Amino acid sequence: MSKVSMVLNGKSVSADVEDRTLLVSFIREVRGLTGTHVGCDTSQCGACVVHVDGKAVKSCTMLAAQADGADVVTLEGLANGGDLHPVQAAFREHHGLQCGFCTPGMIMSAVDMINRHGPGNLDETTIRHELEGNICRCTGYHNIVKAIKAASDQMAGMAQAAE
């Protein structure tokens, strides 16, 4: 057992957990935040993507102990109170989901790719390439890609309006 402490969605949390505890188990089972999903057992599906120190990672392929001292954001940490994050709003607007199981990872990967490329700098090819680590078994990629493009462009507009 080790004591693991981190900032999770802006709040300092800590718990004594077995060293083999995966970050996703810490988030879901210890902290009760079930927005982060586990869709596979093989680190391939991306439903569990969260941000650790600002970078998208698969929380099923990282020990909670590795995240000791880190700043972790999950899907639950994106919205500002009742106001959805622009990416969340775009997924709703463009129906970027069917069964919804992969959606948490899709949204966290989308926010990460917009951060890295800069709002407004994503085209369809780039988005599809960037989604290689996120699998939608409903195969609803078309609207997911549309939603990410719309969110990216809208965030560019927001950034411009703020200047």
Place this chain on the structure above:
Amino acid sequence: MYETQYHRAGSVSEAAALIGKAEDGKFLGGGQTLLPTMKQRLAAPSDLVDLTKIPDLKGIKVEGDAVVIGAATTHSEVATSDVVREKLPGLATLASGIGDPAVRHMGTIGGSISNNDPAADYPAGLVGLNATVKTSKRSIAAENFFVGMFETALEDDEIVVSVSFPVPQKSGYSKYPNPASRYAMAGVFVSQQADGSVRVAVTGAGSDGVFRVAEMESALGSNWAPDAVAGIHVNDGDMLSDIHGSSEYRANLVTVMAKRAIAAS
């Protein structure tokens, strides 16, 4: 996953001491291969010694005529580094195509080469660029570092500290990724070194890990063009054969990827 004990090393010497005390310990880089393997219970180390927080293993710098990349540098850091993109463009391309974005945020160059997966990208990059691996004990030429499938020259308590790449005149990489796993079915790295010598290194295809193609190297020495290698075929018998592709298919891919790598250089 079976039980394990996690340790975070603060220095290379502390990491070596921790492994020495462990019953059956393993060094942990980004964990993008080791942790999935442990989840499947195909590996069950008693202890994990995390190397990624050791300051000496971090960063990318230019030293003389070489670019030196710390072992704990992630694929994403290599892919987006201005220094790497300018001086080792083939290596930046290689790093940007490993796994997927989330894997690239965690996976490290030291971890990848220490694992020496026969379908990993980095072995082709290191051999193709005539790199030198600096460890906690010695310096090893890349060709001597990669011994065979999942086998390197590393001793049990030996840690990769950095990889030094002599800056070439030209470099390029092209791979045909398995559509599901993104691992290379054949990946070819080509470089024209500062002294004009040529290297062609292949990953993913060989039945014994990374290998060089002498015939392509000499052809490119006199004519650096895709056409120069178009008629050169590696021996089918030396290639991997599995459900993803026969040895004949992989041998053909090597020629095609070599042409593309040269075109991209």
